[in-house]
Amino acid sequence: MSEPPSRGAERDLFRDTWVRYLGYANEVGEAFRSLVPSAVVWLSYGVSSSYVLADAIDKGKKARDALASVAIPGFTINRLCAASLYILSTATRWPLAVRKWTTTALGLLAIPVIIHPIDRSVDFLLDSSLRKLYPSVEKPSSS
Template sequence: MAQIYSSILVSHDSYANEVGEAFRALVPKSFVWGSYAVATVYVTADAVDKGKKAAVAHGDNPGKTTRVAVAVVDTFVWQALASVIIPGFTINRVCAASLHLLGKTTKLPLPVRKWTTTAIGLSTIPFIISPIDRGVDYLLDASIRKVYNEEEKHE
């Protein structure tokens, strides 16, 4: 399991907010909000990085500003949805449902239920990544990426 998490953390993006959400039952809310701050910094840094790479790739060619803007916006929107908003909400709901169900169906003490909820949340992360990524790709391809493609045709 540790190998799965290490490969996910290296190959994908910041999972700070998902981890924060998984630990929500055990830690102060400020920790959870701090995890979102870390994830947001990652998303912003990745968007800036993609913009810089697009600027270098397009040199002084016409349409450079548009291509850089598209790279930044597309990366920021994709990362915000796929790395922060959707997975954070998903882990939050999985953990809330787990804590509720454990309270209704078991006689486990509250600390055990909270740690179990955290374990469930953490173990859910590897399974939600790919479907969320594919879903966000589909969503962007069906919406704002159509606008980007139209702009490139008119350049």
């Protein structure tokens, strides 16, 4: 999570509280993809998308420069898990259940590692493009 706002600054519900982690529900869903029905994974995308929509509306009202990403982290975890399951299937003779649980664990462990690099990359991309179209008084805080 981002650092607490300075004294007198407004606390951002979507950046400064546990609510932010709802935006990463789809990564948890992707990590569990090999163990749960597809509907559960899609539900996790619904939770993340709802978070993104609520955050975007909130930021849009405040500064008109918010854009959040569900696709990049979800795609990253999806490909990481797919690759790890493939590698474990070809390089080990572990039982399928062990390979699936190992893949899930790798996906979950990767979530905190990918959050900040993806956030910074998206911020850089937006600073270089869309945010130029929507000037604001201050740059949104980095996470």
